[in-house]
Amino acid sequence: SKWYAASFFPSSYKRTLARKINARQCDVVIGVHAFMALHLSAVKSRIRTKTVGWLHNSYEAFFEKETPYLPGLDCFFQVQMGKLDERVVLSHADAGCFFRKMNLCCEVIYNPLTVLPKGRGKKEYRRILAVGRFSFGHKGFDILIKAFSVFVKTHPDWTLEIVGEGPEEALYRSLINEYELEKSIALHPFTKEVQEYYAHSSMYVLSSRWEGFGLVMIEAMAHGLPVIASDLPITRELLKDKDMAVLFETGNIAQLAGCMSYMADRTDWEWMGNKAVEYADTFHIEKVCDSWNNLLKKVVYGTR
Template identity: 45%
Template structure:
């Protein structure tokens, strides 16, 4: 039996990436011995029903070395020419030897046949350990969109690191991205594997509640809930019946509550905390809205469609790839266009759209997605 490892920042916190990682890991554990190495707890070993979970912590970098590392990293990002040589030096300055060697030692002792670095930064750190892990299949699994990582307004990396990440990822055996649009954007070979549906759907929506629904973490800008609240305020001027439920938590919650209050929508928009029974909200809704400014792969779309919900979405390439002509699309960031789509959604042939939604959701069955992972690991 092959031994495989998922290297993750966190596996216990609430989030789409954590959920997808665990679901795929558990499915692959039917054929492989699967370990998850996570950075989010003190070092210990935990064994659950099907997975081994190891907690790894990086050692501190010596104080005398930190200024040197920071200086080179700054020079690379701002001034130095971008080539493979300077990129390798940056890989070492941003991930010093003490941390790099400790991670390599942790991964070596597992004698893994394949290691999957989850998220772009950890995939690049895995690439930095390439020599110490020679003979092990190394896979990077990128969950953010190319634009979100390397766009001019990126909150993650920025355009100055695009070439660096591509040069480093090219050292891996495989780089997995979540949609064809992103695969075309990279200048290195990539493999597209969609994320699967990770929850068991609840009761299908009856389509009679006159409720819009949005679900996601309240992080700055990303999910566009500020746009959604403003668009609903426009929509509500001519509609007195429909309401909006937003399910999520995060640092922007007070901002959203202030927007709701400013627009006098306390009786029309309700914010609910994250729950393990999110299916209830899908079942009670009539239309799902994805207002995101960017997405790697919006798993909430699949969850919503699995409950029979029609979709209003920003015109992200990944949304169009998942849904094709099924969704109602508004121009990304355009509040008035979103309000227009919301109004259009209230008059659609709901029953027909609900049937189409469920048919699309079936394409993202975990067994089909896990087969693609299994085949790639066995190649």
Template identity: 30%
Template sequence: MRLLILGGNFNNTGGTERVGSMLANSLSEAGYEIMLASISYGDKPFFPINENIKIISLFNSPGRTLYRTPNIIYKIRSLLKEERIDTLIVVETMSVLFTLPATLGLPVKHICWEHFNFNNDLGNSGRRIARQLAARYCDSVVTLTERDKECWLQGTNHKSQIIAINNPSPFPVQEYVKQENTKIVLAVGRLTPIKGFDLLLQSWLEVNKAMPDWTLKIVGEGEDRSKLTNFLIENNLTDSVELVGNTDNVEEYYKQAEIFCLSSRFEGFGMVLVEALAFGLPIVSFDCEAGPAEILENTGSILVAQNDIKHLASSLIKLMKDDEQRKSISLRSKEKAKIYQPENIISQWIDLLESF
């Protein structure tokens, strides 16, 4: 079977690009013939790609997507025909606006892979339209959680097969046992309003008063850096909070940490939670509409009402004070992490592909 996995730009460093690359590699290793295509740039993917995967970029220069729409559709259709593609996996719902007309009349199975929460369109009405079209005309829609699957089933006039397949963990379940209390709380993500690090820092004001010997490390980069830095300076938190920036060695930060915290305003899935589970970290997380509750079920980790910074602070403090609870959660986290190992996730993708 010849598969085309199409994304926006696989040169990017985001979670969508990471799991798209992982899927391409795993399906390639399972015997499928894979092409990995980006709509713009994408000629040098950031994440490792197996040598036998063909890498394609529809455009090698920037341009406004709206004005390129006819050309994008033409290029996708030409690629599908030239490469004799059997199945197309679209790694972003918005791109269905290009791929649906591109596949008209072709014997190509069409999968839309949703990476966001159905009830959040990121301020783009086109995404709402694309979701309705995908549900109606794609052969399958893959959501990341059962909760989001239900939203699709209830919120669309669907004909397609809508199924939930979790994202795979990029890290194996860790075997080591932490020998000492490092007194580090870790958060990972882009420094953007969506990730809610401003809320986390507000709660850290209370945490720091109660537990001044603990530190918070935030790994990631983004447009909110100056805003967050100013907050740290104004509130005398520079000694207890570190904005680490981007790193290509995030696993070292997971290994050092005692607790993981997710403060997002919303999530499509919560990839960092899956990563934290693999390292056996107890987690305190806002209960976003999709993602955290499903991922953290049966782990003993703590869910906090959305945007409740006082409860976030008190939950962190409680966990910091209870070594035994952290150890108990750690064991359960590693057990839950097994579900998200690539071999379990890829088998579900193969079942879907073979069902066609």
């Protein structure tokens, strides 16, 4: 680990980074995401400030998925993260993984709702929405398109809107053509006005193969949309036993299609929408800021 740290962070870089941090005379410096947290740990002995690593993805995504973000670096990561004064993760499931597998204690702070809701979805739109980057094998939009091809056979008046951009777009378009769904599925580029899509949809589907948090689910619920989501540690933690959400086995096309039919055929949409909005409010940014303020007090003063 020491050898790797030395090769990964040259001495000249560590001197420069430490000098810049010390010049700011901060009480706490936060390394946002794993790589920045690793940069902080590399200069921990050279700086006078407290340090927090804010990890924005799941333990599985870092080390266990088919193409992990930190392949073969688990031992290095464990040593480096142990140098920080505190670590923040996005779920209790991940906090458990880091403790069991790396003996690292982590605080859990959920991501806040930062999108201001504009309007509210309705069943009458008969529109399913998904939002996310078209990155390889991640968001599972290929799974969603295949499941929708099954669902639409019994619900022909429904449409699917997918908002995003990225390298998998060609795959999605080929699937849409293969299933002859050009009139039922539309791909849209990212927009700063994503609320327009939420407010004109009927339900939201998160079909990801893994997630750190999945904030889009909360954004959707803030617009009164019921949610269907892959059964992942974070979605299980956030949505299990919630009346306005259902989970399906990750990657299971038939089960996802069944969940869409179940949601489309429900008659209590207004009630589900009210529950969704009520739950999304618990992620209001002011409430999450309170959690951060408490953590920073602990780091700086040793108290909450």
